[in-house]
Amino acid sequence: MQGVNRSNYVESEGKRTGRRALLTAAGLIAAGSVPAAVALLEGTTNGSGRKRARWVKDVDRPTLGEKTAEFKRFSGSNIFELHKQLKTERDGVGALEAEQAAKAKRLAGWMRQSKPGFRLPDHQLSEGAWTLMKSIKPGEGLLSWTRVAVSTPDELGVARHTAPPEEMAQTVKVAARLYGAGLVGIAPMNESYVNLRQARRDIVFEDVTVPAVTDTKVVIPRTMKWVVAIAIPMDLDLLSRAPTSLGDAATGLGYSHSAFTVASLAEFIRGLGYQAIPSVNDTALSVPFAIEAGIGELSRLNRLVTPEFGPAVRLCKVFTDLPMACDTPVDFGLVQFCRKCKKCAESCPSGALSFDDEPSFKTKGPWNNTGHKAWFEDSYLCFQHWQQVDNGCGICLASCPYTKAARAWIHDVVKATASVAPVTDGLFRVLDDAFGYGRQHDPEQWWAKDTPHGVRG
Amino acid sequence: MPNSGSTVSITIRKRPWWFWTFAGLWALLEVLIVQTAVASVRESEYRAAAMSWTAVAVLAAIGVLGCLFQGRSRV
Numbered sequence: 344m345q346g347v348n349r350s351n352y353v354e355s356e357g358k359r360t361g362r363r364a365l366l367t368a369a370g371l372i373a374a375g376s377v378p379a380a381v382a383l384l385e386g387t388t389n390g391s392g393r394k395r396a397r398w399v400k401d402v403d404r405p406t407l408g409e410k411t412a413e414f415k416r417f418s419g420s421n422i423f424e425l426h427k428q429l430k431t432e433r434d435g436v437g438a439l440e441a442e443q444a445a446k447a448k449r450l451a452g453w454m455r456q457s458k459p460g461f462r463l464p465d466h467q468l469s470e471g472a473w474t475l476m477k478s479i480k481p482g483e484g485l486l487s488w489t490r491v492a493v494s495t496p497d498e499l500g501v502a503r504h505t506a507p508p509e510e511m512a513q514t515v516k517v518a519a520r521l522y523g524a525g526l527v528g529i530a531p532m533n534e535s536y537v538n539l540r541q542a543r544r545d546i547v548f549e550d551v552t553v554p555a556v557t558d559t560k561v562v563i564p565r566t567m568k569w570v571v572a573i574a575i576p577m578d579l580d581l582l583s584r585a586p587t588s589l590g591d592a593a594t595g596l597g598y599s600h601s602a603f604t605v606a607s608l609a610e611f612i613r614g615l616g617y618q619a620i621p622s623v624n625d626t627a628l629s630v631p632f633a634i635e636a637g638i639g640e641l642s643r644l645n646r647l648v649t650p651e652f653g654p655a656v657r658l659c660k661v662f663t664d665l666p667m668a669c670d671t672p673v674d675f676g677l678v679q680f681c682r683k684c685k686k687c688a689e690s691c692p693s694g695a696l697s698f699d700d701e702p703s704f705k706t707k708g709p710w711n712n713t714g715h716k717a718w719f720e721d722s723y724l725c726f727q728h729w730q731q732v733d734n735g736c737g738i739c740l741a742s743c744p745y746t747k748a749a750r751a752w753i754h755d756v757v758k759a760t761a762s763v764a765p766v767t768d769g770l771f772r773v774l775d776d777a778f779g780y781g782r783q784h785d786p787e788q789w790w791a792k793d794t795p796h797g798v799r800g
Numbered sequence: 801m802p803n804s805g806s807t808v809s810i811t812i813r814k815r816p817w818w819f820w821t822f823a824g825l826w827a828l829l830e831v832l833i834v835q836t837a838v839a840s841v842r843e844s845e846y847r848a849a850a851m852s853w854t855a856v857a858v859l860a861a862i863g864v865l866g867c868l869f870q871g872r873s874r875v
Contacts, residue, residue: 580844751839752832779847788844 398759407641414714419538460587460786473595481625482556493614503616512667522607525576528636528670537627566664572636574656583784585737597657617665629658637670643681653745676762690742693728742781
């Protein structure tokens with residue numbers, strides 16, 4: 344120790360020990376802050392059993408979709424029927440048929456040439472994914488408005504299941520998740536969201552206890568005061584290959600899972616001793632019910648965007664007379680973000696989406712319901728583009744910055760920051776582009792993946 | 801031995817509070833970006849993964865340089 348002041352050395356040793364302790368503490372804090380931050384983002388479960396991130400705030404009314412007295416029940420025209428009518432009006436009789444024949448010929452050519460994303464296996468993968476959805480009809484079979492096979496409590500010799508509304512909501516939500524729901528919420532029935540007609544029959548509300556489908560009308564009992572709104576996540580691995588047959592497979596799979604989920608949930612509810620009507624795209628508008636059930640917010644796409652899956656979901660619902668606690672709409676800063684972002688509108692090859700800074704009451708055509716505020720889309724242009732690819736497109740869904748697989752923590756950090764600091768929205772849009780998100784993934788690579796695919800993407 | 805019996809005094813200055821603040825932030829950022837890089841590969845977002853790994857390397861270099869610089873000024 345010669346040459347070194349011993350007292351200084353001892354003091355230095357003491358400091359070193361202190362620093363070591365401090366360093367250890369700092370390390371522990373840093374290590375602990377990560378799960379703490381994750382827990383903060385993870386959020387808590389509210390009274391009706393819904394678990395959301397803390398940055399998804401419950402609000403009294405939807406952030407977009409303000410309605411006027413002009414808002415009324417939608418005709419319920421099928422988009423394909425509407426398109427056929429418009430096409431005939433604009434391009435003459437037989438125009439749609441000629442367009443579809445050209446499309447079929449073009450698709451066959453792509454299959455013969457093995458064009459990536461449109462090869463025979465790609466196309467048939469999509470056809471397979473659509474199987475369940477294409478084999479159902481509203482009010483019939485799997486989507487029957489009365490029980491399919493379940494035994495009622497009467498038949499089992501027990502009383503029907505009763506519980507407080509909060510507990511009932513929790514029970515139904517857990518069951519819905521098991522059957523495939525990515526997000527589920529409860530909304531009150533709103534007759535103005537129910538279509539006027541379905542398959543050339545009027546949809547009416549009557550003071551009856553059992554729903555009925557007759558040759559002339561379909562009857563929804565007024566006792567059905569609750570709607571279980573459900574979002575089925577689409578497979579992001581497939582959707583990121585849009586607009587190809589692979590991208591269309593994500594849509595078909597989402598719809599087929601929707602049919603399975605609502606059919607199963609309706610049977611579960613009937614088995615508890617109540618009435619239930621399963622519905623995918625039929626019977627009523629899914630988006631306003633999903634908004635009121637707090638599943639997401641209305642976006643620039645004029646579609647629902649969820650905090651967890653973005654717009655990459657398919658919506659479906661079950662109407663029931665089972666009393667449940669309702670959820671409230673949510674606000675996670677989406678409308679502000681949509682004002683600045685516009686990535687979906689820029690990505691849309693047909694120019695169908697609005698570039699307006701502000702949403703308005705001005706609709707773009709008969710496919711839009713009047714009397715509510717939105718960024719309205721030109722569905723005719725959108726549908727025209729569908730004729731250029733396989734069944735559907737999906738680029739807008741894939742390009743939205745909220746469409747992210749939930750694997751990277753950074754996505755939650757970005758979404759949480761955007762929800763509380765709209766000033767960062769422009770920056771996040773720039774970074775989303777810089778990091779290459781929303782670009783089409785190579786269709787051929789999908790078949791080479793050795794990981795199991797599932798609906799979660 | 802002309803210096804025999806003389807005393808040499810070395811004072812090691814305590815690291816300032818802001819050093820630990822920056823170190824904590826740096827560690828947190830590194831963990832976040834490494835996780836993003838790994839997750840991006842699994843999400844097949846290869847451009848995002850490449851940019852994240854670059855950010856990890858740059859941040860690590862800044863950390864090492866910062867420690868060296870701060871270490872020299874302590875004695």
